Amino acid sequence: MSEPLIQATNVGKTYGQDVILERVNVDVHQGEFITLVGASGCGKSTFLKMILGTEQSSTGSLLLNGKPMPNEPGPDRGIVFQQYSVFPHMTVLDNVVAARGFQKASLTGLLFGRQKRQARDDAIAILEQVGLGHALKRYPHELSGGMKQRLAIAQAVICKPKILLLDEPFGALDPGIRADMHALILDLWKTHKLTIFMVTHDLKEGFYLGTRLWVFDKLRHDPQAPNAYGASITYDLPVSQEGRDTLDEITRQLGASRPTIPYKETA
Structure with a gap:
């Protein structure tokens, strides 16, 4: 072993x-x-x-x-809380791109050129996987609780952590939505190892x-x-x-x- x-x-x-x-x-x-x-x-x-x-x-x-x-968080360890850790002034897509930006760049989270294009492509792919491909331009206040949780998971997964x-x-989710989230998290666990x-x-x-x-x-x-x-x-x-x-x-x-x-x- x-x-x-x-x-x-x-x-x-x-x-x-x-x-x-x-x-x-x-x-x-x-x-x-x-x-x-x-x-x-x-x-x-x-x-x-x-x-x-x-x-x-x-x-x-x-x-x-x-x-x-390590005595501080790192990109190898992503976390999702019950309370949604999303930026209310950013669209769904920009929220996920920003997560990659904070990992790769400065405290501003800004990316430029090829890095920004790659981050957007990766963010779109992750959002499609978590079922938010139709909501790229929406803002968090326009999302249901389950959609916000999917967004928070996408923010964590785009950083490609080894540990989630x-x-x-x-x-805080209703039983029906929880069942959907169970299927999602099992799929992400297997797909991203x-x-x-x-x-x-x-x-x-x-x-x-x-x-x-x-x-x-x-x-x-x-x-x-x-x-x-x-x-x-x-x-x-x-x-x-x-x-x-x-x-x-x-x-x-x-x-x-x-x-x-x-x-x-x-x-």
Whole structure:
């Protein structure tokens, strides 16, 4: 087997006296689709930010390709949040071109000549792939919630990241639109050979999309000092499109042993 893309060894994160994560030990290989579930505030999004580079581990080591995780975001790691990170004064096409510009050029995000033409061609191709080819000249306020999320995904993918980080990207969408977004993200994952980490509060969504599901929870609890201990990965479950029939059984196991893990229907 190839070397892990990401290695976490005894990773912990604290803010002052509050312990958020402790003793996180995992390896992730290129091409995996990791879904992260757990109670609110258990450190799922914090772990994503550590991979992105906007947060650093307090203890342990977090490696990317065998080297310490960079302490700032880079083009190899793209992120999509639940709240749409688009520029309201730019068209759909210009939003995606700007994402390439901020990657390649100065803080202005401006491209010129051949670079600009190539960025526009690449942006159009990505927007066609995410189903926004008909909306190139529209502005964000003219888009539905699902279309805005497609735009945010296109902004991330045009930078050709190796790793795509999704922080509850579909939580605000209606069930029907979420189903369309599931199909889209699976298509992008396969087409662009991405490694994906996705935080979700929907256990069924986590099983359906991922090849591997992590459950974050605290192994130790102190009622007198609720923040004295952090969460770890208490379950690391391999899942696959062929193994969906095990969902109900594992759901019951999780519910019985970890009643604090949220679960909601998608229908």
